[in-house]
Amino acid sequence: MYRINPKNSIKILFILIYFSSNIIPFHLKYALSVLLSFLFFNCGQDTPTMAEAECFQLPKGTHLPRLFLTPENIQLSYVLSEQEQHNLLAFPIPPSENSTQTTVFQSGKEWFVNWADFPSIKYVDEGLHGHVFFSHALEYSAGGTYDYDIKYSFRDDNGPLFIPRKLHQDTVSAEHGFLSSAQLPEGGLQVSWLDGRYTKQAGADAGAKKVAEQSDDHGHGGGGAMTLRTKALTDSVSVELDHRVCDCCNTATVATDDLVMVAYRDRSEHEIRDIGYVIKPTGREWSTPKLVHADNWEISGCPVNGPALAANGAGNIAIVWYTAPADRAQILFSRYDAALDAWQPPTLLDDNAPLGRVDLQLAEDGTAYATALTTRENIDDAFLTLWAIAPSGEVEREDLVSTSPARSSGFPKIALFEDKLYWARTVVGEEKGQHHVEVCWR
Template sequence: MIRFTGFFLLILSLISCKNSSKEKLENIENPNSNTTTVELFSMQLASKSLTPYLLATDEDVYVSWQETENDSVFKLKYAKLGNTSFSTPETITQGSNWFVNWADYPVISGNDNLFLAHTLQKSATGIYTYDVMLNRKVKDSSWSQSFKLHKDNVEAEHGFVSMLPMPDQEFFVTWLDGRHTVNVSEDKRAMTIRGAFVTPEGEIYNSVELDGKVCDCCQTTAALTANGPVVIYRDRSDAEVRDMSIVRFVNDTWTSPKTLYNDNWKINGCPVNGPRAASIENTLVVAWFAAPNEASQVNVIFSEDAGEHFLKPIKVDLGNPNGRVDVDLINEQTAIVSWLEDASIYARTVSKDGKLGKVVTISDTSEKRSSGFPQLEIFKDRVFVAWTKVTNEKGSKIQVGQLPLNSFLD
């Protein structure tokens, strides 16, 4: 039995907690608009920074990222938006044995005065042999030593993590787990997805398998509805169809996997292009990339009952997308979705009824893997965005900006 005290009373206070400061710094004009301006924040960064991740709590906006001076020792850092700029960056942890990757990036979550973050630490010499290591922090104190999320001790891939704040200052964590990709016969090898809960003290409990065969290297996503957490991910059938599936935590039990929408995208390898989701009470929105019959598309779909049923999907791209999506809800009727297309980061509103807002260009970028996955968070009356700017063949620098929410509204 999951130990939730007053779950349904407390859960509403954790759903869509988004407020914001309005400070702005350096301006960059949007090349496709006379009215939209992305305001960049100046930040103290090492010579190489990458994989930004945005977190909005009920009080602040944070960004985390990885950085290095020499490609041997990496640091996971984070900073908070203050009155005039981001705060002095704080190191969460550092290491010389990390798996640092453009697609499998660290995330951070906040819950009241607690924070939880993760990195990927090599467990053996193989390229994809690494573990998920957690670090926790009580506000205004130091970060804890790293501790392992999973207990299998198998030298295999573990990553693509998503985190949620839960009642009683707990966290939910989901991840791809490769314990069944090694040391078994080839016909039984499969990537799995698992979930677990983490107490305020860092105890990990109720670690379970959510699906026994999923796509190997697409990001997971999770959202907290009024009914409980849901997890969305790219599934994998025996026929190599890799569509989106959902599992829901209902009455202290995880439901069986259910296809979110039948794209019928058959592909014999992982596209490295996961979904993103957001929720307000029992309104759930999911964005994802698919390319059935080589027709690339970014779709958004809404649910009004916490993912039990879904409305029709809505295509939001301009015709040639690369994916790398993010999404957040303005309210229970309308979301903002972002995606990568033709070396630019675009965003627009999309409503349950299918109405699409004007396209806003966030920034030009690169289609290279090193440009990573752009991030988006709505926070009060502002929209925060973050991405990795490729500076040269081996260099990169994260960018963090904001623009008014009304920039997206007609």
């Protein structure tokens, strides 16, 4: 590997970008910076990674990473924020030392950029129509802090980027976010999101029953709760799955040959916020909401800590989630029994004041890989902890890396590709704006 003193590499990096800034377009300039970062920072020399792994770090200003798969490779998506400009980019990992393959998927100056609700990219097999890359970002629709729409776009491998369009059909300036998506077996993409269309208008019941959209605004007034909606991208309308859900916890969506499932944090009239789920068996309608497990967590505000779902090619589904009934924070894991439409009794992974921010992958042999941020007594840092849960129930635990517990460290993500485990996170700098993305694999 190339080894250069990190302090000198930073100087070289900024000098090269500075002198090329007026003659090189943005996407090429930034691709150059990524390549230089790979050459100079490969192996994460400044990061106390505990697990033996290959790592590299992206330049300063990068954050909010995700990992997504294509048939040929695994790719890292992330946001580069420079002044008022935000760019959603991606490239294959590990990057080639002989070429730059960074692609810009979306850009904007009116984005809502948040540590917990952030852009994504997904490879989509369109069946007979080929394949495309789906991307989404959040764009302000009005002057309110949480008035934003979900904007999505497509592009193929070499074609132009399609103009982003609004995902939802309502015209209410309110919160729409926390999108999750899953590739459908027949081709296309199922997307789910939190929809605040009823939170702003006076006199609504917030959609007391599940209905399909009939128009842009189909007669509901507001003052209601956050709702959960879903649609296949080929559908012209969306469906309301739950009329009262937690306001700002991420959703999770998976699909198998037999069903589509959406998991989320529910919200009862008595402020019990446990994890709910709905399913759509192939050829049938969406089910009514059920709880994964009755944790009985009563909390008056949103904990910003949603579930993670994973499915494998055999049709197995698993879930991991954060909960804190009676102020006892826990990370729980369970597997789904499709024959019974029920979840197995949960496995306790951690109850030593974990922070949550979970993610999950499910290998073809049934082994589940779950991550969360955990804590240790008398230690300021948090830890990105990995659990390997065998189908037999045996659990192995290890800390992958120490990290900041601050919100700016975001939600670390994991992925499995060709028998390797990948993880990506935002490394928090000492000063504001000095964060950067690190990705590792082994």
